[in-house]
Amino acid sequence: MQLRTTVNGEDWTLDAAPADVLLDVLRERVGVKSPKIGCERGDCGSCTIIMDGRTVRSCLVLAVEADGHEITTVEGIGYDGLNELQSLMLGNNSFQCGFCAPAIVLAATELLEHNPNPSRHDVQEALAGNLCRCTGYEPIIEAVLSAGGGGAE
Amino acid sequence: MTTTYPFESEATGDELTSVGTPAVRIDGLDKISGAAQFVDDIDFGPGLLHAAVVESPHAYARIVSIDTSEAEAASGVVRVATGADFPYKFGMYMEDRYIFAQDYVRFVGEQVAGVVARSHREAVQAAKLIKVEYEVLRPLLDPKSAVADGADLIHPDLANYTHVPWFFPEADTNIAHWRRVRKGDTERAFAEADYVLEDTYHVPRYAHCAIEPHVTVSKLDHADRLTVWTASQSPHTQRHLFAEALAPLGFTHKDVRVITPYVGGGFGGKAGVSMEIIGAAMATLVKGRPIKLRWTREQEFYNTYQRQGVVAELKVGVMNDGTITAVEHKLYWDAGAYVEYGANVVNAAGLSATGPYRVPNITNDSLCIYTNLPPGGPYRGFGYSEFHFGLESHMDRLAEAIGMDAVAFRRKNAIVEGDELAYGAHMNPSGLHEAIDKTAAAIDWGVEEQSDNPNTVIGKGMALFWKAPAMPPNASSASFLKFNEDGSINITVSGMELGQGYLTVMAQIASEVLAVPVDKIRVETPDTDRNPYEWQTVASHVTWSSGLAVEKAAVEARAKIFDVIHQVYGYEEGSLYLEDEEVKCKTDPSFSKQLRDFVIDGIQTEEGTWRGGPIIASGKFMPEFTNANSDPATGQGGHPNVHYTVGATGVVLEIDKQTGRIWVRKAALAVDAGRAINPDLVKGQITGGLVQGLATVLYEDMRFDEGGKMMNPTFTDYKIPTAFDIPDEIIPIIVEVPQPDGPFGARGVGEHTMIAAAPVIANAVYNALGVRITSMPITQERVAMSYLEQSKFEDKQEE
Numbered sequence: 007m008q009l010r011t012t013v014n015g016e017d018w019t020l021d022a023a024p025a026d027v028l029l030d031v032l033r034e035r036v037g038v039k040s041p042k043i044g045c046e047r048g049d050c051g052s053c054t055i056i057m058d059g060r061t062v063r064s065c066l067v068l069a070v071e072a073d074g075h076e077i078t079t080v081e082g083i084g085y086d087g088l089n090e091l092q093s094l095m096l097g098n099n100s101f102q103c104g105f106c107a108p109a110i111v112l113a114a115t116e117l118l119e120h121n122p123n124p125s126r127h128d129v130q131e132a133l134a135g136n137l138c139r140c141t142g143y144e145p146i147i148e149a150v151l152s153a154g155g156g157g158a159e
Numbered sequence: 160m161t162t163t164y165p166f167e168s169e170a171t172g173d174e175l176t177s178v179g180t181p182a183v184r185i186d187g188l189d190k191i192s193g194a195a196q197f198v199d200d201i202d203f204g205p206g207l208l209h210a211a212v213v214e215s216p217h218a219y220a221r222i223v224s225i226d227t228s229e230a231e232a233a234s235g236v237v238r239v240a241t242g243a244d245f246p247y248k249f250g251m252y253m254e255d256r257y258i259f260a261q262d263y264v265r266f267v268g269e270q271v272a273g274v275v276a277r278s279h280r281e282a283v284q285a286a287k288l289i290k291v292e293y294e295v296l297r298p299l300l301d302p303k304s305a306v307a308d309g310a311d312l313i314h315p316d317l318a319n320y321t322h323v324p325w326f327f328p329e330a331d332t333n334i335a336h337w338r339r340v341r342k343g344d345t346e347r348a349f350a351e352a353d354y355v356l357e358d359t360y361h362v363p364r365y366a367h368c369a370i371e372p373h374v375t376v377s378k379l380d381h382a383d384r385l386t387v388w389t390a391s392q393s394p395h396t397q398r399h400l401f402a403e404a405l406a407p408l409g410f411t412h413k414d415v416r417v418i419t420p421y422v423g424g425g426f427g428g429k430a431g432v433s434m435e436i437i438g439a440a441m442a443t444l445v446k447g448r449p450i451k452l453r454w455t456r457e458q459e460f461y462n463t464y465q466r467q468g469v470v471a472e473l474k475v476g477v478m479n480d481g482t483i484t485a486v487e488h489k490l491y492w493d494a495g496a497y498v499e500y501g502a503n504v505v506n507a508a509g510l511s512a513t514g515p516y517r518v519p520n521i522t523n524d525s526l527c528i529y530t531n532l533p534p535g536g537p538y539r540g541f542g543y544s545e546f547h548f549g550l551e552s553h554m555d556r557l558a559e560a561i562g563m564d565a566v567a568f569r570r571k572n573a574i575v576e577g578d579e580l581a582y583g584a585h586m587n588p589s590g591l592h593e594a595i596d597k598t599a600a601a602i603d604w605g606v607e608e609q610s611d612n613p614n615t616v617i618g619k620g621m622a623l624f625w626k627a628p629a630m631p632p633n634a635s636s637a638s639f640l641k642f643n644e645d646g647s648i649n650i651t652v653s654g655m656e657l658g659q660g661y662l663t664v665m666a667q668i669a670s671e672v673l674a675v676p677v678d679k680i681r682v683e684t685p686d687t688d689r690n691p692y693e694w695q696t697v698a699s700h701v702t703w704s705s706g707l708a709v710e711k712a713a714v715e716a717r718a719k720i721f722d723v724i725h726q727v728y729g730y731e732e733g734s735l736y737l738e739d740e741e742v743k744c745k746t747d748p749s750f751s752k753q754l755r756d757f758v759i760d761g762i763q764t765e766e767g768t769w770r771g772g773p774i775i776a777s778g779k780f781m782p783e784f785t786n787a788n789s790d791p792a793t794g795q796g797g798h799p800n801v802h803y804t805v806g807a808t809g810v811v812l813e814i815d816k817q818t819g820r821i822w823v824r825k826a827a828l829a830v831d832a833g834r835a836i837n838p839d840l841v842k843g844q845i846t847g848g849l850v851q852g853l854a855t856v857l858y859e860d861m862r863f864d865e866g867g868k869m870m871n872p873t874f875t876d877y878k879i880p881t882a883f884d885i886p887d888e889i890i891p892i893i894v895e896v897p898q899p900d901g902p903f904g905a906r907g908v909g910e911h912t913m914i915a916a917a918p919v920i921a922n923a924v925y926n927a928l929g930v931r932i933t934s935m936p937i938t939q940e941r942v943a944m945s946y947l948e949q950s951k952f953e954d955k956q957e958e
Contacts, residue, residue, distance in 0.1 A: 041194035041198040042423070044370050046458040049874035054372055080193035088191065096187045099839045102658025102847060104190025105197065105371045105423030133882035137874065139368050139424050140658045142850030143882040144889055145843060 009073035013038060014082030022069040029053045029064035032077070040080045040108035044137075050138035054109035055079050061116045063135075080108035083115060091115060091153040098149045102140035110136045114150045124154045177670035178903045181839035182677045184663045186421070186656055197203045198390045203449040207376075208237055210452040211282035211443055213272040213289045214462070215264035218531040218867030219313070222262055222271065222291060229288040235281030238444050241272045245440050246678050248405035251431045253322035253335065255314060256534075258404065258440045264293070265313055265496035265711045267868040268435075268461040273441050275450055289806045296529035296596035298867045301482030302491040303470060304915045305333040305528050313496065313529040319487055323631070325787040326502055335494065336502040336527040336926070338509030340581045341550035343520030348429040348485035348864035352476030354560050360473065360549030360943045361934040362917075363494065368879050369539055371423020372459045375435040377442035378449040383409075385442060389435045392425040393695040394418070394487050400432045401439045408443055415485045417687045424678070424850070425657040427537035428443035430697045431500045433463050460872035463856065464536025465861070467501055468493035469508075471549040476520075481563045483572045485520035488512040490546060494527045494535045501535035502527040507629035508542030513581055514550045515625035516572045518595025521581045523794070524528070531867050537697055539910045543626045544852065544917065546936055551918030555925065565922070566599050566621055573623065574805075582794045585801040590896035594829035595623065598807040601890045614815055614909055617824075618927025621809045622915035627800035628698035628907065635781035636705040637691035638670065640712040640772040646740055646755030650709060653685040653693030654701040658713040659909050660840035664702050665709045667836050668902050674737035675754065696884035698905030700803065702836060704780050706902035717861045723771035724752060727762045782900075794798065802898055806830035807913035808849070810886070819943025821857060821924070822887070829892035830911055835902035838893055845891035845912045852916025854880045860936050902912055 010019050013036050029046075032038045032055070044052035046065050051067040056078040084092055085158065091114055094100075101107040103106055110133060117124055117132035124132070129150045179489050189195040227239040242259040250256050260271045272289050276282035299305040299313060310333060318330035326336040337357055349355050375389040385405075391397055394417040402415045422429060438452040444790045454463070472489040490508055509525025525542075538544075557567035570592060578586045599605075599621060608617040608825055639651045656662045666680040668824040685693070693705060721732040734746045737754075744750040755764075761771030782801045789797035797815045811825040828845045858878040862870040875923070897904025925931050930945045 013207065033200075036206070037202070039196070043199060043453070044372070047456070047873065047875070049456075050370055081864065086194045088188075092191045096191045097183060097509055099181075099184050099187065099843060100659070101190050102660070102843060103369070103371070103424040104186070104195050104421065104657075104658065105191045105369075107195075108193045111191065130882040133880075135879065136366075137370055137879060139370055139426070139851065139879065140846075140847045142846035142889065143880075143885050144846045147882065158397070 007070060009070055012076045014078060014085065015144070022085060023069060026069040027065060028067040028069045031069040038079050038081055042105055042109070051113070052106055054108050054112050054136060056112050056116060061113055077135055080111050083092045083111065091118060091150065094153050095146065095149040098145050100107050100141065100145040100149045104135055106138045110138065110146060122154060124150070126151060164402050166241060173807070175671055175903070177677060178836050179834065180837070182667055183678060184660055185666050185680070185682065186662055197371055198376060198388050199453060201376070201388060201420070203376060206275060206448050208275050208281045208448045208450045209279040209446065210273055211286040211436060211452050212274050212437060213286050213291065214272040214662050215260065215269040215271055216266060217264060217293055217295050218267050218300065219296040220264050220293035222260060222264065223294055224292045225272060227272060230249045230285040232259045232953050233285040233288055236274060236285045238275040238441070239272065240441050240444055242939055244444065247404045249400055249432065249436060251400070252503045252881060253320055253499050255320050255499050256497045258436050259828040265531055267866065268458070268533060269496065270437060270462070273437055275281050275441055275445055281456065282290050299333065300530055300532060300863065300867050302493040302528040302530060303597040305530050305688040306491070306526065313531065319632070325506065326638065327791045333529040335498045335529055336505055338506045338525040338794065339792060340509060340521055340523035341792065342581055345485045345487050345522040347518045347919050348520040349476045349942055352484050353479040353708060354557070355474060355476045356553060356557055356560060357474040358553065358933060359551065361472045362469045362471070362545045363935060364468045365538065365855050365859055366460050366861060366877060367399070367426040367428030368422030369426055369428055372454045372456060372855065373434050373463055374451070375427065375438040376449050376451045377438040379442045379446050381447050384414050384416070385410060385439065386418065387435065387439050388418045389893055390422045390429055391419050391435065392422065392657060392697060394432040394687050395589050395653055395692055397432050397435060398687045400548050401436060404436060405440065407442060419685050421684060422655055423659055426539045427697060428463050430537045430695055437466050438579070444482060456874065457822070459678040460877065461533050461869045462571045464500060464538070465495065465533050465537035467504060467535030467545070469545045471546055473549045473553050475553055475557055477557050477561060477614060481561060481568050481571045483516055483518055484705060487522040488546065488556040490525040492525065492527050492535070493530050493532060494659045495530055495532045497534040498527050498529065500537055503629055504535065504537060504542040510799055511543065511625065512546045513911050514547065515574045515623050515803070517574050517578045523581060532863060539848070539851065540626070540914050541629050541698065541910060542913045543624070544855070547622070547624055548917040548921070551915060552921045552933065555922045556931065566595060566604055569623055570595055570912070582789060582797060582799065584798045586897065589803065589805045590831040590894035591623070591805040593832055594805060594894045597892045598809040598827045598829045598895070601892065602809040602811050602825055604809065608811065614817060615813050616816060616927045617811065617813050618923040619809070619811050620919045620923030620926055621807065622919040622922060623807050624911055624914035625803045625805045626911050626914060627803045628700040630694065630698050630700060632785040632799065633695035633781055633786045634706040635779060636693050636701065636707065637779040638708040638777065639691050640776045642758035643755070644755070644759045646675065646753065646758055646765055647679040648673065650680060650682045651690040652682065652705050652709065653687070653690045654705040655696035656684055657696060659697065659844060660837060661701055662727055663840065664706065664836045668706050668709050669713045671903065672710060672717060690867060699909040699911065702905050703898070703901050704906050706905060707780035708778040710902045711780065712776045713832060714777035716774050719774050719776065720758070723757065723762060727764055753933045783843065785846065804831060804908055804911050806894070806911055808919045810919050810923050812920070812927065814924065814927050814942065816928070816946060819939040819946065824886065825888045825890065826886040827890040827892060828912055829894050830894055830908045831894040832908050833898035833906040834895050834902045835893045836903065836905050840892040841893050841908055848909070848912025849886050849889060849916055850880055852913030855918065856917040856920045856935055856937050856949060858884065858936065860938065
């Protein structure tokens with residue numbers, strides 16, 4: 007069946023089988039590679055995308071469910087240059103292998119949009135669905151807190 | 160007595176401009192912007208095929224027959240392969256594996272056959288149509304029963320396996336390697352000791368859990384050239400093992416090319432060769448089409464290397480003044496079905512199982528035991544995390560028994576430069592005492608803390624660690640360096656950027672020597688056709704070894720730069736120096752020449768001819784002072800390790816007495832980096848490694864059923880830390896006692912930061928509750944149950 011979706015501001019019309027997973031369609035048919043395949047069951051969060059302003063795990067979304075919706079990935083967020091959060095993460099050497107980084111940027115972006123001055127606990131909660139094996143999360147949390155203005159108590 | 164090093168880094172002065180600064184990672188922008196390309200992100204076009212494998216459901220069985228006919232006829236199938244297609248052995252240190260199982264399967268999940276199809280779905284469907292008939296055998300699932308008298312032999316042909324000369328397999332047993340170390344007279348020392356403590360510690364298996372699963376794309380082109388794109392820590396070692404294993408098909412090294420883009424975490428799990436050889440071999444059957452093989456998360460757990468389990472029997476003797484006089488450490492490793500890599504973990508642990516202490520009498524036995532569980536292999540820490548659990552638990556218990564403070568006891572026995580090691584060589588310079596003192600201070604050691612909450616108690620713990628790179632004595636590194644027209648630099652090396660910051664550190668070393676800023680230096684990930692040799696990115700050795708190769712290339716480039724200036728302007732080379740991308744002269748302050756003006760085009764002489772040309776250089780490093788030859792009966796005589804990195808870990812934790820829940824309130828870790836080329840990256844290793852280590856003791860727990868099948872191969876059931884599961888505060892402490900032969904004094908720190916995490920928790924739990932737990936993991940449940948048992952026991956005593 008046919009689906010229409012917007013990916014990083016660009017309109018796409020795609021043919022998708024009912025069982026096609028959105029993550030695979032984005033990676034293989036749209037060519038957006040920042041959502042990663044990590045576990046294919048919603049545990050690791052590496053496939054996170056933003057759909058209509060909220061993060062979703064694209065490995066758990068059927069492609070046809072994206073019909074009529076707007077998708078944003080990290081390629082779209084940083085297209086005109088890094089945003090403030092990304093710059094802070096870069097400067098703080100927040101990531102190591104970087105495999106989880108696109109997803110975590112999105113999770114933190116969503117948090118800051120809804121809660122511009124999050125506490126450490128808020129940040130931990132917002133990132134708790136995204137696994138990172140390298141960093142111990144601390145340098146990521148620090149960057150999100152400074153993007154949010156230092157952290158509310 | 161100290162080691163004489165053939166090469167000493169020239170620049171160890173204080174006036175460093177790049178080395179020692181917290182530079183922003185040179186791969187940072189790639190990763191934060193989504194530009195970073197991992198293997199699975201590369202487009203291979205419409206010709207891409209997909210592979211899937213058939214796996215053994217049995218831990219031990221004889222393959223009676225394999226029927227592939229139905230799969231071969233299935234929709235989309237291009238080719239089916241079985242062990243019959245590749246009757247070739249391979250292995251890193253011992254050749255005991257096949258690409259697909261031959262007559263026997265030896266663990267649940269072992270690959271028996273493979274299918275290549277036009278889509279992933281078709282490959283998976285067709286794999287289900289392959290019928291394998293097995294004669295099921297009784298598996299051996301723990302190391303103690305595998306070495307019991309009369310145990311079945313998992314590898315009856317062990318005595319004929321090819322292996323490195325420092326392994327000592329015991330024919331007609333399941334012992335693939337037995338590392339013995341004998342020093343002094345342990346028996347006599349125990350007899351004369353004031354106090355002897357003996358106990359057994361259990362450490363289970365663990366999974367690396369890199370977030371990127373193993374993935375490989377292999378292509379044999381129409382000119383018979385094999386290219387493999389792979390998520391690997393070891394591009395050259397992979398090329399070597401592919402070429403060797405597939406040599407019967409006519410491959411030579413120059414026909415095999417391994418390309419490794421960014422890798423999404425390694426931790427040892429992507430070292431050596433595991434599933435990648437399946438893809439490489441299947442590609443030889445399907446010309447002109449790239450084939451992708453990507454492990455699922457489940458396969459990632461049960462069919463890559465696992466961290467080996469160990470049963471550690473430890474006996475230590477001390478005098479009343481706190482002097483350790485003897486250590487007897489017996490390590491029974493559950494090494495799994497194939498030990499081609501894991502046997503070297505066993506070897507490394509056996510050599511160093513005394514920990515960072517001065518011990519005059521030593522009996523170490525480290526046994527690599529075949530079992531019918533997935534193959535063991537390298538995991539960050541390489542055997543040291545495993546034996547430190549018992550050893551550092553023991554140190555606390557010994558100190559308490561003789562009435563000594565646990566930190567004072569460790570200080571008294573801590574190894575110092577020149578002390579004789581278990582195998583006769585001598586300890587390198589180290590800042591162990593400084594690390595102990597700073598860690599103890601960071602957690603206010605000796606100051607008792609009371610919780611405001613009546614249900615919780617606070618405990619403190621300390622533990623030390625050490626580790627040497629475990630590698631062949633001639634493992635080497637190389638680098639190429641070239642200048643560009645604008646004075647920027649490209650460097651090629653074959654170490655892998657696993658996330659540790661390797662590329663950035665290499666750039667900082669070159670930047671320091673050549674006075675070119677880090678952001679004008681590009682260091683690329685490997686392609687074995689173009690990048691010079693590197694053994695592997697393991698053992699926490701690349702900052703040191705590859706760093707030396709880059710330093711040497713930079714020094715060579717600088718000499719060439721000075722030579723051109725000398726030829727044209729006549730200044731003595733010894734009077735020239737580099738600063739701010741310019742050549743300057745000590746004897747003529749008016750002289751300066753920008754690098755970009757001549758590093759490609761050269762310099763025109765007065766008569767109009769030109770001198771110089773493109774500045775290119777190379778460097779290599781091999782530790783020429785090491786050797787792995789030692790007496791098999793005693794381990795004496797060799798110099799198997801290049802140096803040790805040491806440090807200390809301390810925690811303050813709070814425990815709920817009823818539920819056993821543990822909160823790590825504060826964790827401090829001091830590591831002697833020799834020199835931190837980039838302190839920010841060293842701190843990254845401290846934080847990340849510590850959290851990974853804490854996870855092995857607090858959360859992670861690999862479970863197998865009675866048939867040897869892993870029961871929790873998902874992140875739902877095998878818990879790794881989320882952003883919530885980290886200490887409230889982590890205090891990273893960098894100690895810098897330079898390594899004489901390290902680049903600018905540096906030595907590696909990547910693995911070390913997780914080594915003491917388990918015993919430090921065990922010690923702090925004891926400090927808080929008076930409960931000594933000797934089996935990992937120390938989960939909430941185990942703490943609660945142990946405390947309950949003890950309370951009942953104490954109540955009974957009072958009655």
